[in-house]
Amino acid sequence: MKLKEIERTAVEVWSPANNHPIYLATGTSAQQLDASFSTNATLEIFEVDFRDPSLDMKQKGTLPASNRFHKLIWGNFGNGSPESSGVIIGGGDNGVLTMYSAHRILASKSDPVIGQTEKHSGPVRALDFNPFQSNLLASGANDSEIFIWDLNNFSVPMTPGTKSQPHEDISVVSWNRQVQHILSSAHPSGKAVVWDLRKNEPIIKVSDHSNRMHCSGMAWHPEVATQLVLSSEDDRLPVIQIWDLRFATSPLSQLEGHTRGVLSVSWCQADPELLLSSAKDNRILCWNPSTGEVVYELPIRSQWCFDVQWCPRNPSVFSAATFDGWINIYSVMGGNLEAQQKTQADKISSSFNNLDPFGTGQTLPPLQVPEQVAQTTLIPPLKKPPKWIRxxxxxxxxxxxxxxxxxxxxxxxxxxxxxxxxxxxxxxVTTETEFLLRSRELQMALQSGNLLDYCKGKIQTAKLKYEENLWKFLKVNLEQESRTKLLKLLGYSKEDLQKKITSCLSNGIPDKQTLPEADDTNTAQPDQLLINSSDDVAAVSSSSAFFDNLIPQNMSTLEIPVTEDTDGLISQALLLGNFEGAVELCMRAERFADAIILAIAGGENLLKETQKRYFAKRKTKLSLLLSSIVQQKWQDIVCTCDLQSWKEALAILLTYSKHEDYTQLCDMLGSRLELEGDASLSNDACLCYISSGNVERLVECWVKNHETSSPLAFAGSHRESDGAEQVH
Structure with a gap:
């Protein structure tokens, strides 16, 4: 796809790859005349701005020249200073070779010509900079004349060796891209000569045996030092030959696609699989030299393209100079011509002041354009992705x-x-040999499943105590009852602890816990100041529930004693889950609260047994009541309570007893009041029967308590009895 264009009858050259922005230099061609038949010569520099969608390029510098140009080349010489943009070398007629300062041309400064020589005897058509030493320039002219110039001393050139025979024009000179002292030259006869500057002589010559090869271009392979291409301008043999100097008897391969002679070739330095060629058949082709396939082709133009060049900085872009006086810049990545055509139409429209060129206020009538055959506006890209995006x-x-x-x-x-x-x-990749050996050993143990022996071996070979303990823990985790064995590794054994507890209980080792001494003064304790009654306790408990769930900010450090006193033995028993031993130690030390708390954690059976032992030891006024309520012995309360406290006994039954037992327990309490109590208690038995819902016992008790010798009373009692039966 075309990106930029400029109307110039000129030769062209790109700025070096390290220059930014990208420039294109043009010099009036010595081989052509423009439409004005002017004989003047001009060297111009244009900025190539791809951000600008228009086809125009901005002219950044211009310089009148004394000679027209056969060849232009732009090198990095002098680029060490920040103001330098390199040098442009122009080959002209009569052997004139001129060196220009690109920076002075761009800045419109005086004295842009920094060197000029006329050592050559004819027009200078071949120029090339050494890619390794920017101060070395090769030039070629007539009579097999090749000079090597040192730009630091532009007046005295060197020669690569004796002139080749017979004398003929030099079409191209090119430095090898891999070996800095190798230079090649090509002649119109189809012969190419390779020079070794260290030996100062030609080392090999290649030529086509058909004698139809008229060499127009030559280029070295960007990566393979022994390969080069030669293009033929002869219409009878419009081919591009690929040569390998190791097999110089015949071409390695030929690229055959053009129908007329090839005028120019350019090998992409960023991708050796892209080779441009232009020919007299008006076609520009991009080849893959490795396969001989055409991977890109520009639409056919009406004029020959005599020069194509890849852009050194942007490898997807190349320039093409044609004999009709245009220099175009294309991209091999494809694109859409529709937007470009619309931009051009808008530009033309604006030039005619919106189709009202004479300012009459009336627009011109629309142009009747004959219907044209639809053309493809999409230009396909390369058939393969280029190297720089792979x-x-x-x-x-x-x-x-x-x-x-x-x-x-x-x-x-x-x-x-x-x-x-x-x-x-x-x-x-092997970096740690010892680590790999250990890895294989572990892999074999995993495959065989014999991890216990693996751990045992590691325990035996462990050099540090920590490593030994580590492998012991791993080994125990692979065994049965790993928790018990892990406790033993930690130094806690249930058997040893049981022996210590038995010894402590038999020897009566005193509890070494320090208790606060009683204060003889009447100073109130903090809890006494805050809580004065049971109602206060309930209120405080409900109100402080929120604060109880908060985590204290300054918690004391948890200390776990493992001494031989009572606290230490209790702690060790808890570590091993021996709640029975811990409770036994607490009971022996009369630490009943600790015993009850531990019994709760130890299970229902241990709690019952501990409660039983506690009540057996603690004989107080409330101990029997507490024992009965805690152990749910409601029948003992009914049978043993003081009859004067029958109301309290009934209240306990109402509060705690199960529904299925309540009736029987109330009847038992009523029977006891009826049998053992006096007349008033016997009457109270009726209340127990009412609570149990036993109407028959109620009636019997009531009749028994109200029997009288009066017939009237007897009759009344019968009536009441009848009423009770009806209720029942």
């Missing part, structure tokens, strides 16, 4: 020291026509 290599580590890599395989020079499949390489 991922060149990739790497990833896998488990077990595996390294997965892929990369672009370079094909040997003699097999460039073969396509190589993409390959992925898996390699083993």
């Amino acid at each position: 991922r060149p290599v990739g790497v990833s580590f896998a488990f077990g020291g595996k390294l997965i890599t892929f990369g672009l395989t370079k094909a040997p020079g003699q097999q460039t026509q073969q396509t190589y499949p993409h390959q992925v390489f898996i390699s083993q």
